[in-house]
Amino acid sequence: MASNDNFLSEIFDVARLIRAHADKRAREHGMSRAQWVILMKLDQQPGLSQQELADLIEVEPISIGRLIDRLAERGLVERRRDPKDRRVWRLHLLSAAGPVLREITAYKTALVESATEGVPSEALADLSRTLLMVKNNLAADMPRMRRTTDEG
Numbered sequence: 001m002a003s004n005d006n007f008l009s010e011i012f013d014v015a016r017l018i019r020a021h022a023d024k025r026a027r028e029h030g031m032s033r034a035q036w037v038i039l040m041k042l043d044q045q046p047g048l049s050q051q052e053l054a055d056l057i058e059v060e061p062i063s064i065g066r067l068i069d070r071l072a073e074r075g076l077v078e079r080r081r082d083p084k085d086r087r088v089w090r091l092h093l094l095s096a097a098g099p100v101l102r103e104i105t106a107y108k109t110a111l112v113e114s115a116t117e118g119v120p121s122e123a124l125a126d127l128s129r130t131l132l133m134v135k136n137n138l139a140a141d142m143p144r145m146r147r148t149t150d151e152g
Contacts, residue, residue: 018111025107029100034059034067036104039076039093043101047090049082076100 022033037057042048048056054064068091071077076097082088093101116124 018115021111022107029103031100032067034063035071036100038064038067038071039097039101040104042077042091042093043097046092047080049088049090050079051088053091 026033050064054061079089
């Protein structure tokens with residue numbers, strides 16, 4: 001297979017543009033993209049601890065704490081003590097998060113439609129499969145890359 005030197009640059013550019021669009025839209029709603037991500041993760045996995053959430057979205061625990069504080073002030077999220085470990089706070093969405101999640105879902109749908117306009121469905125299916133293979137290759141290669149970095 002021929003090498004495409006622009007492949008990674010194109011992936012980075014697309015990801016940057018998606019983040020810029022999402023940042024703008026979240027700001028229009030008085031929120032941040034990080035807060036949107038938190039709401040989506042808690043919708044998918046209710047009861048995560050702040051540490052688990054920080055690990056999932058690759059943010060420092062102190063940053064998660066501040067973001068959760070803001071979401072709690074808006075009445076979207078609440079902290080509940082873990083019944084098995086009183087030192088751990090479990091995060092749960094409140095009913096007020098429903099309309100925000102529907103807005104996020106509608107935005108994601110519109111963004112996908114806009115971004116893929118004119119792209120044949122077969123090409124999108126191929127792209128999705130290809131990106132999944134790239135993701136799996138990189139994930140499988142992470143232990144080797146860590147060893148190489150530690151040795152070098």
